[in-house]
Amino acid sequence: MINKIKLSLVLLVIAISQSNALIEVDITRGNLDPLPIAVSPLSAEEVTEDNLTKELKEENIGQKISEVVENNLKNSGLFNPLNKDAFLQKPDIAHLKPRFEDWSLIKAQALITGKVTLVNEKLRVEFRLWDVLAGKEMMALAFTTVPSNWRRVGHIITDKVYERLTGEKGYFDTRIIYVAEEGPKTKRIKKLAIMDQDGSNIKYLTLGNELVLTPRFNPTNQMVTYLSYFRNLPRVYLLDIETGIQEVVGDFPGMTFAPRFSPDGKKIIMSFAMDGNSDIYTMDLENRIVERITNHPSIDTSPSYSPDGKFICFNSDRSGYQQIYVMKSDGTSVKRISFGKGLYGTPVWSPRGDLIAFTKLHKGKFYIGVMRNDGSGERLLTENYYQEAPSWSPNGRVLIFYRETKTDSEGKGFSAKLWSIDLTGYNERMVKTESDASDPSWSSLLSN
Amino acid sequence: MNLSKFFKNTFLVMLACLVLSACATKKVQNQMQGDVYTGTDTVEYLASGVPDRVFFATNESVLTTASRDTLRKQAEWLRKNSKINVVLEGHADERGTREYNLALGERRANAAKDYLMTYGISGNRISVISYGKERPVDSGSNPLAWSKNRRSVTVKAN
Numbered sequence: 336m337i338n339k340i341k342l343s344l345v346l347l348v349i350a351i352s353q354s355n356a357l358i359e360v361d362i363t364r365g366n367l368d369p370l371p372i373a374v375s376p377l378s379a380e381e382v383t384e385d386n387l388t389k390e391l392k393e394e395n396i397g398q399k400i401s402e403v404v405e406n407n408l409k410n411s412g413l414f415n416p417l418n419k420d421a422f423l424q425k426p427d428i429a430h431l432k433p434r435f436e437d438w439s440l441i442k443a444q445a446l447i448t449g450k451v452t453l454v455n456e457k458l459r460v461e462f463r464l465w466d467v468l469a470g471k472e473m474m475a476l477a478f479t480t481v482p483s484n485w486r487r488v489g490h491i492i493t494d495k496v497y498e499r500l501t502g503e504k505g506y507f508d509t510r511i512i513y514v515a516e517e518g519p520k521t522k523r524i525k526k527l528a529i530m531d532q533d534g535s536n537i538k539y540l541t542l543g544n545e546l547v548l549t550p551r552f553n554p555t556n557q558m559v560t561y562l563s564y565f566r567n568l569p570r571v572y573l574l575d576i577e578t579g580i581q582e583v584v585g586d587f588p589g590m591t592f593a594p595r596f597s598p599d600g601k602k603i604i605m606s607f608a609m610d611g612n613s614d615i616y617t618m619d620l621e622n623r624i625v626e627r628i629t630n631h632p633s634i635d636t637s638p639s640y641s642p643d644g645k646f647i648c649f650n651s652d653r654s655g656y657q658q659i660y661v662m663k664s665d666g667t668s669v670k671r672i673s674f675g676k677g678l679y680g681t682p683v684w685s686p687r688g689d690l691i692a693f694t695k696l697h698k699g700k701f702y703i704g705v706m707r708n709d710g711s712g713e714r715l716l717t718e719n720y721y722q723e724a725p726s727w728s729p730n731g732r733v734l735i736f737y738r739e740t741k742t743d744s745e746g747k748g749f750s751a752k753l754w755s756i757d758l759t760g761y762n763e764r765m766v767k768t769e770s771d772a773s774d775p776s777w778s779s780l781l782s783n
Numbered sequence: 784m785n786l787s788k789f790f791k792n793t794f795l796v797m798l799a800c801l802v803l804s805a806c807a808t809k810k811v812q813n814q815m816q817g818d819v820y821t822g823t824d825t826v827e828y829l830a831s832g833v834p835d836r837v838f839f840a841t842n843e844s845v846l847t848t849a850s851r852d853t854l855r856k857q858a859e860w861l862r863k864n865s866k867i868n869v870v871l872e873g874h875a876d877e878r879g880t881r882e883y884n885l886a887l888g889e890r891r892a893n894a895a896k897d898y899l900m901t902y903g904i905s906g907n908r909i910s911v912i913s914y915g916k917e918r919p920v921d922s923g924s925n926p927l928a929w930s931k932n933r934r935s936v937t938v939k940a941n
Contacts, residue, residue, distance in 0.1 A: 520922035546917055548881060562885075567912065569885070590889055590913055593882040606886065608913065611844070611893030613886040634886040650883060656842065657883055680880035694880050723880045739877070746922035774881070 360413050360500045367761070369415040370500070372408060373443035373467075376401045376419070377460065378427035380452045396485050397426070397451045400460065403489025404447065404496070406533060407507045411497065412762030417443055426450075430463065435470045443467050447496060458482040462492050464499060474499050486535060491782060506728035507532060510778045511735065512550045512559055512576075513753060515539060516771040520742070520749050527561060529576065532777075534767045540576065549593065549724075550574075551776045554686075555600030559776075560584070562592045571605050573620070584618055591616075593636045598644050604628070606636040615649060615666075628666040639683045639691075640664065641708070648672075648682040648691050648708070659693055661708060672710030681724050684708070687731035690758075694723040694736075703736050705758065716760045729779045732758050735766065737773040819847055820930035825920050829937060833860045836936040837895060841876070841929075844890040846898060854895060857937055858902035868940040871895050873913045876929035881915060888913030895935040910940065 377397030408414035449462030494505030571585030585591025633653035677697025814822035837850035873892030875884035
């Protein structure tokens with residue numbers, strides 16, 4: 336795993352032709368007409384007849400990479416990858432010079448081609464993006480990496496294609512940390528788990544001996560902060576997922592919970608509960624200096640920084656019920672921003688800075704929604720029996736959250752799953768996990 | 784005549800239905816007052832006549848009359864058994880966000896702790912832990928199940 340993270344990814348730009356792009360994908364509206372795109376399998380090129388090259392051909396890594404790309408594009412809801420059976424041109428020839436008539440015949444507007452080669456035991460992947468209607472190359476890139484990294488190559492290709500066609504950074508070369516759940520509701524076993532954004536490469540980071548909740552990524556590195564009930568003392572912990580080293584950070588004389596990193600990754604902001612009152616504190620991870628941010632007899636929790644670090648949104652019941660508030664990062668100028676009907680919780684600031692996502696509870700239903708950071712423009716994206724805890728994709732276009740089902744009169748039928756939805760309110764879909772899952776947190780892009 | 788007999792019978796059937804449904808409602812209400820659980824089927828006992836838990840209304844941490852009565856019994860028992868320390872475990876139902884519920888559970892357990900302290904139990908003998916909505920006793924998704932889960936439980940620590 337360490338190797339995968341410390342990926343030595345050499346990015347070579349072969350040529351970026353800034354042709355007059357005809358294709359543009361608008362991601363600001365619900366996309367009911369996804370762009371038809373053909374993802375040609377990446378052909379395997381023989382340079383030498385060594386064992387690794389044979390393996391490369393036998394395992395069909397080129398085909399597998401193109402499947403990762405296809406799956407990503409499809410799940411984004413913005414693209415419609417076409418059935419490969421209809422492709423007329425062979426992958427290796429298409430990569431050199433596509434016969435655009437053949438591709439427009441099957442209604443493809445964009446085409447991805449590529450090839451894989453093994454050079455000195457390294458995997459070299461080359462791909463091109465073509466505008467079929469204009470008959471032009473839009474982008475050409477090559478990567479060199481270790482062969483076991485082939486899935487990541489697929490994600491990086493998707494990010495490049497997404498960025499070229501939408502004008503915004505992608506979110507495919509990312510991971511999700513979450514809580515894997517099993518067992519009956521009354522004795523639930525919970526483990527920290529991590530997986531690629533598309534649900535592959537699941538790894539469990541704790542054994543399930545103690546209750547763990549609410550893991551969150553450091554936006555600048557591979558550290559995670561979470562709540563653990565180790566030795567029956569609920570405290571905030573820090574975990575380095577490269578080394579596996581854990582340490583307690585919120586060793587206060589009471590429960591610390593609801594941790595999150597500051598945007599520069601240098602502080603943890605969290606709640607500390609004592610004598611029936613929860614307030615918000617920060618801890619500087621370098622010098623361990625603790626600062627108290629709120630001082631109010633109500634519950635203050637679920638803090639989240641604005642991306643510039645100047646403001647904090649949080650959840651408080653100082654008005655009598657759970658509502659969302661914004662304050663300066665030193666704790667002054669506290670302002671309530673949620674005024675709609677119902678209760679509001681789990682505010683989380685968009686990485687773009689303009690929106691705050693939240694959970695809303697109204698008349699026995701739970702909603703995931705967004706509002707501007709002054710509370711205006713509230714928009715509910717999805718309604719369900721129970722769902723909460725949205726987390727933003729690094730480009731601020733998709734939210735991931737978890738949803739629980741109602742049990743029957745015998746207490747059966749419970750499940751917890753991860754779901755994602757576009758900011759537009761479209762493309763709601765379940766993110767598959769091996770076990771039940773909750774508390775998802777989306778990482779930053781692993782490479783840029 | 785036939786018609787009036789028909790009406791009379793229908794009326795009797797309707798009346799029977801009303802009585803039956805009233806009974807059904809009453810049965811549930813017997814275990815809840817408002818939305819606070821007043822039943823006993825989940826309650827365990829620290830000693831004879833000393834219930835181990837108190838229940839709360841939705842989003843509340845206010846102790847009801849019945850809760851205060853239970854806690855006074857616990858205080859009396861703790862005064863007699865001065866070597867026993869306790870942990871107060873605060874819980875919430877599943878109809879709230881996880882982090883807020885952790886805070887709410889802590890607030891509920893502390894409401895019970897404060898009451899025990901006003902009845903002469905030293906704070907040194909009482910520790911508090913919140914489980915939020917993580918450890919329900921009833922896994923049902925209905926108001927009665929939720930009322931059993933909104934609780935503070937006094938557990939012997941030694």
